[in-house]
Amino acid sequence: MPRPLLLPILLAGMLSGAAFAAAPGNDPAALARIRDSAMSSDWAYAHLADLTDLVGPRLSGSPGAAAAVTQVAAAMRQLGARVTLQPVKVPHWVRGQESAELVEYRGRPAGLSQRIVLTTLGGSSATPAAGITAPLIVVRSFDELRARAAEVKGRIVLFDVAFNQQMADAGLSGAAYQQSAQYRFNGPQRAAAMGAAAVLVRSVGGADFRIAHTGLTRMADGLSIPSAAVTTEDALLIGRLAARGPLAMHLTLTPQSLPEVDSYNVIADWPGTDKADEVVVVSGHLDSWDLATGANDDGAGVVSAMAVINILKQLDYHPRRTIRVIAWMNEENGSRGAQAYFDANRAQVGKQMAALESDHGSGRPQGLRTSAAARDLPLFAPLQAALLPIGASVLRREDAVDSGDLSELEQAGVPSFAPLIDGASYFHYHHTAADTLDKVDPQDLRRHVAVMSATAWFLANLDQPLRRWTDPLK
Numbered sequence: 409m410p411r412p413l414l415l416p417i418l419l420a421g422m423l424s425g426a427a428f429a430a431a432p433g434n435d436p437a438a439l440a441r442i443r444d445s446a447m448s449s450d451w452a453y454a455h456l457a458d459l460t461d462l463v464g465p466r467l468s469g470s471p472g473a474a475a476a477v478t479q480v481a482a483a484m485r486q487l488g489a490r491v492t493l494q495p496v497k498v499p500h501w502v503r504g505q506e507s508a509e510l511v512e513y514r515g516r517p518a519g520l521s522q523r524i525v526l527t528t529l530g531g532s533s534a535t536p537a538a539g540i541t542a543p544l545i546v547v548r549s550f551d552e553l554r555a556r557a558a559e560v561k562g563r564i565v566l567f568d569v570a571f572n573q574q575m576a577d578a579g580l581s582g583a584a585y586q587q588s589a590q591y592r593f594n595g596p597q598r599a600a601a602m603g604a605a606a607v608l609v610r611s612v613g614g615a616d617f618r619i620a621h622t623g624l625t626r627m628a629d630g631l632s633i634p635s636a637a638v639t640t641e642d643a644l645l646i647g648r649l650a651a652r653g654p655l656a657m658h659l660t661l662t663p664q665s666l667p668e669v670d671s672y673n674v675i676a677d678w679p680g681t682d683k684a685d686e687v688v689v690v691s692g693h694l695d696s697w698d699l700a701t702g703a704n705d706d707g708a709g710v711v712s713a714m715a716v717i718n719i720l721k722q723l724d725y726h727p728r729r730t731i732r733v734i735a736w737m738n739e740e741n742g743s744r745g746a747q748a749y750f751d752a753n754r755a756q757v758g759k760q761m762a763a764l765e766s767d768h769g770s771g772r773p774q775g776l777r778t779s780a781a782a783r784d785l786p787l788f789a790p791l792q793a794a795l796l797p798i799g800a801s802v803l804r805r806e807d808a809v810d811s812g813d814l815s816e817l818e819q820a821g822v823p824s825f826a827p828l829i830d831g832a833s834y835f836h837y838h839h840t841a842a843d844t845l846d847k848v849d850p851q852d853l854r855r856h857v858a859v860m861s862a863t864a865w866f867l868a869n870l871d872q873p874l875r876r877w878t879d880p881l882k
C-alpha cells in the first residue's frame with residue numbers, strides 16, 4: 409500500500425517542476441507584460457522625487473550622498489531585494505566662495521568692473537581667501553595654448569571652446585560633450601604645467617541661460633590650480649573685450665579637499681532561479697554634482713534601475729540569472745564605486761553576464777546601445793519587438809558603450825548596454841544648478857523603466873550567454 413502514496417507526491421513534484429519550467433522566460437507575452445507594467449507605473453517618478461526633493465545634492469563624501477545610500481537601500485529592502493552595501497572610500501571635495509570680476513580692460517570707465525558668472529570645477533584647488541588678480545589670456549584650442557606658451561606664466565587662461573549643439577541635435581550629444589569637455593578635464597593641468605595662475609573654461613553645454621556647468625577636472629599631483637567654468641555669455645564677453653586689448657581679472661575660489669570618507673555602492677539582488685550565480689547588472693550612479701539635485705544626472709538612471717525590481721515583483725517574475733541593481737557611488741569625481749565592484753568581481757568576471765547602465769539623462773529612449781558581438785544581435789529580435797510600441801526598438805552596436813561605471817567590466821569582456829536616449833537637450837542642464845525634478849518628463853521616465861526592465865529580464869533569461877570580445881572564437 410505505501411507505493412500508491414508516492415504518486416500524489418510525485419505528481420505534486422512534477423507539477424511544481426512544470427510550473428517552474430513554465431516561468432515566462434523570454435516569450436513575447438512576458439516581455440509585453442513587463443513593458444506595459446512599466447508604462448502604467450509611477451513608482452520610479454515617486455522615488456526620484458524622494459531622492460531629489462528629500463535628499464537633494466549627493467556629491468561623494470557629502471551628507472547628501474550618505475542619506476541617499478540609506479534611502480535607496482531602504483527602498484530596495486522594502487521590495488524584498490537582497491541588499492548589500494559595498495564599502496567604497498571616496499574623495500570629499502567641497503565648494504567654497506566663487507566670484508570673479510574683470511577689473512581691467514580697454515575702454516573701461518573709471519571705477520567700473522564687470523562681474524563674471526562662474527562655478528568652480530570639481531577637484532579645483534583654491535586661491536587665497538582674498539582672491540588673485542592676474543592678466544587674462546583667451547585660447548581656443550590646445551594648439552593655441554602651445555603656440556602661446558610664453559604668455560601663460562602668471563596669467564589666468566580661458567579655454568573658450570563652444571559646445572557643438574548642432575552635433576547634439578543630430579543625435580551625437582555624447583560626442584559633442586567629449587569634444588568640449590576635454591578642455592575641462594585636461595586644460596587646467598596643461599596650463600598649470602606652463603605656470604598659469606588659474607584656468608577658466610567655457611561651460612560645456614548647449615543652453616544660453618547664463619548658467620555655469622561644473623564637472624570634474626583632472627589634477628595631476630603637484631599641478632593643482634584654481635579652475636572654474638564661466639557661462640557661455642561670459643566667455644563671449646571676455647572674448648570681445650580681449651579683442652579690444654589687455655584685460656585682467658580678480659578671481660576668488662575657495663574649495664577644499666577634505667579627508668576621504670567611507671561610502672558605499674548600494675547593491676540589490678533579485679535572485680535568479682536555475683542560474684542564480686550568473687549576474688546581469690542594471691545600474692545608474694547615485695552620486696551627483698552639488699549645484700542641484702541631480703534629477704537627470706543621474707537620479708533618473710538610478711530610479712529606472714531600481715524600478716526593474718519593482719516591476720518584476722509586481723508580476724511575480726523570477727529570472728533564471730540574478731538581476732543585480734547597482735546604485736554606483738562616486739561616478740562623477742573618481743569612479744571609486746565602479747573600481748570597488750570590479751576589484752571584487754575581477755576573478756569571477758565570467759559570471760558577470762551582461763551589464764546595463766543608464767547615465768545620459770531622462771530624455772526619450774529610442775532603444776539600446778550595446779557592445780554585444782554583432783553575431784549575437786539577431787537574438788535580440790523579441791526584445792526589440794516588445795519595445796517597438798514605445799518607439800524604443802533601435803539596437804545600435806558600438807565597439808565600446810563606455811558607460812563610466814561599466815568601462816572596466818566592458819574591457820574585461822562583459823557585453824555592455826545603455827539606453828539610446830535623445831540627448832539633444834541633456835547638456836542644457838547637466839552639471840548645472842538647473843538639473844532638478846521638473847526637467848524630467850514622467851512619461852519618458854516610464855519609457856526608461858520599460859527599456860531597463862525588459863532588457864534586464866531578457867538578458868537574465870537568454871538560453872546561451874552572449875559572446876564576449878575576449879572569447880577566442882567570437
Ligand SMILES: [Zn+2]
Nearest residue numbers: 693705706767
Ligand atoms: Zn552621470
